[in-house]
Amino acid sequence: MIDGIIATVVFVQDLARCTTFYRDTLKLPYAGTDANSSTFQLQERYLILLSASGATDLLGSDPNELKIAGTPRVVLAAGVEDVDAAYAELKAKGVTFLRPPTDQRWGLRTAHFADPEGNIWEINQSIASKTEG
Structure with a gap:
């Protein structure tokens, strides 16, 4: 059924700050940014930073409601x-x-x-x- 992971999505509060860290400090291969996300391509996989509003769009609800202790x-x-x-x-x-x-x-x-x-x-x-x- 599931035969691989193509992307990892990290929910972030401060998209600009995290984008700078991943792009400039970690030097991950930067693929671009839109209003709600930043994407990095790591070989054949993606690492996506997703803002709270982007996460809400993706999940259909506020991601803070999904937090588990x-x-x-x-x-x-x-x-x-x-x-x-x-x-x-x-x-x-x-x-x-x-x-x-x-x-x-x-x-x-x-x-x-x-x-x-x-x-x-x-x-x-x-x-x-x-x-x-």
């Missing part, structure tokens, strides 16, 4: 070639990390940060690729 509920995980280098580059741009690069028992080296609205991101690489490089 216990946020955050999603982590956006992205593979990088070198976690330590990406960590240093993002930290130099003022990104605040929740956790510095750490080797995980499941075989990944990870680091975690939040975007301007608290959405959690993980950058990761295989520990095996780290030792090979």
Whole structure:
């Protein structure tokens, strides 16, 4: 039935601020903006930032009515070639990390940060690729 994910939509309150962060700080491939959304194309998938009014149009109701206690509920995980280098580059741009690069028992080296609205991101690489490089 479901055979893949083509887009991830992140609901944001301040579209302009988040667009700047994703485009200028994270350097994601920017595809454009309209009144309610900003789109980034990551290989064959899209990351879409959607304003509250855009979310209401999409869902047919106010997204705040759909909130469930216990946020955050999603982590956006992205593979990088070198976690330590990406960590240093993002930290130099003022990104605040929740956790510095750490080797995980499941075989990944990870680091975690939040975007301007608290959405959690993980950058990761295989520990095996780290030792090979």
